Amino acid sequence: MSELTLKAEKLDAADELAALRDRFVLDEGVYLDGNSLGALAAHVPERIADVVRRQWGELRIRSWTESGWWTAPERIGDRIAPLVGAAPGQIVVGDSTSVNVFKALVAAVRMAREQGSGGGDRDEIVVDATTFPTDGYIAQSAARMTGCALRPVTPAEVPGALSSRTAAVLLNHVDYRTGRLYDLPSLTAAVHAAGAYAVWDLCHSAGALPVGLDEHGVGLAVGCTYKYLNGGPGSPAFLYIRRDLQDRFDSPLPGWNSHADPFGMRSDYEPAASAIRGRVGTPDILSLLALEAALEVWDGVTVEAVRAKSLALTDFFLECVAAYVPAGRVECLTPPAHGERGSQVALRCPDAGDVMRRLIERGVVGDFRHPDVLRFGFTPLYVGFADVERAARVLAEELLG
Numbered sequence: 001m002s003e004l005t006l007k008a009e010k011l012d013a014a015d016e017l018a019a020l021r022d023r024f025v026l027d028e029g030v031y032l033d034g035n036s037l038g039a040l041a042a043h044v045p046e047r048i049a050d051v052v053r054r055q056w057g058e059l060r061i062r063s064w065t066e067s068g069w070w071t072a073p074e075r076i077g078d079r080i081a082p083l084v085g086a087a088p089g090q091i092v093v094g095d096s097t098s099v100n101v102f103k104a105l106v107a108a109v110r111m112a113r114e115q116g117s118g119g120g121d122r123d124e125i126v127v128d129a130t131t132f133p134t135d136g137y138i139a140q141s142a143a144r145m146t147g148c149a150l151r152p153v154t155p156a157e158v159p160g161a162l163s164s165r166t167a168a169v170l171l172n173h174v175d176y177r178t179g180r181l182y183d184l185p186s187l188t189a190a191v192h193a194a195g196a197y198a199v200w201d202l203c204h205s206a207g208a209l210p211v212g213l214d215e216h217g218v219g220l221a222v223g224c225t226y227k228y229l230n231g232g233p234g235s236p237a238f239l240y241i242r243r244d245l246q247d248r249f250d251s252p253l254p255g256w257n258s259h260a261d262p263f264g265m266r267s268d269y270e271p272a273a274s275a276i277r278g279r280v281g282t283p284d285i286l287s288l289l290a291l292e293a294a295l296e297v298w299d300g301v302t303v304e305a306v307r308a309k310s311l312a313l314t315d316f317f318l319e320c321v322a323a324y325v326p327a328g329r330v331e332c333l334t335p336p337a338h339g340e341r342g343s344q345v346a347l348r349c350p351d352a353g354d355v356m357r358r359l360i361e362r363g364v365v366g367d368f369r370h371p372d373v374l375r376f377g378f379t380p381l382y383v384g385f386a387d388v389e390r391a392a393r394v395l396a397e398e399l400l401g
């Protein structure tokens, strides 16, 4: 047995979260793509069968009240809240991340303009130029609709790009390609000091590391639930609206679900007096309730414990890669410093697409990001240290072969 296999065994034996793996449906392979689609929690199919057969099939319309369907978006928001450091009453779940980016960004521009002296002159949206593409596309349209200029800059350039013209800044907490973690507290403070609003995209941090939304005074944030929160394919995203901003959140998609009195069927619009004004139309109940069931694996689990294991997993993966892969064969894009690392490792090599195809054939599932990036996501709820050693070993074999 090699030294690293032995080390993996010891780390697995000392892992307090190791037992959680049994709560998921997995196979003999190594699943390192939970940053794209989280694995299925084993109890979810039965719960969804009940939602379909009994709640829908038998109770039918009664389920909107008796099964708690109508209030699911805010109830599930409150279940996600502690995972992102938010007190209850500030998160609603529904729609995709893309749609929530749109709501939050337009609302941010509107808030920045409405306030005090000079707010009306704010006519720029700053966006992370390296963002996941959907955020950039939505920001472009939001800028066009609000009459703003779009300023794409790298996250490092954000503080220098802020001015009295900045209305809103759209940022990613963790870069989806490189796994780099950005400094949310200091960037948020810089944006607020400029009199603008930051919108944080938490897709790659929610469920992977502590976010501290309330602690760091974040105003608006969005995130998806099918990555580290394991909500299932296309499970609805979440939208965080800080409590003191809720009265000022002017949604560009004011559907009837966001109305103060939705069943009053009034022709005049009056927004709900809470984060509920972030809702739009009838929620996607099947997906929402699959997510709600999936979130039960977090009962008794802290995001701090998950973060500690995540760093141990990525550290160990980097150690194994350094030991097994010939120097210079891959370039690591993920920062070595813990404070700058999300829960994934990205390795660059010219034949990445081909290498990942062969890895997947051998049961080591990561993913390939155009043009030359191998991405490995580490979900501490179900990935262990032996998995990590095996993934690095198979990777080295394929890189040599």
Ligand SMILES: *Cc1c(COP(=O)(O)O)cnc(C)c1O
Residues within 6 Å of the ligand: 096, 097, 098, 099, 132, 134, 135, 172, 176, 201, 203, 204, 224, 237
């Ligand atoms: C995964 C991801 C999305 C996905 O958006 P959808 O609307 O859910 O498809 C958006 N932004 C970032 C940063 C992501 O990582």
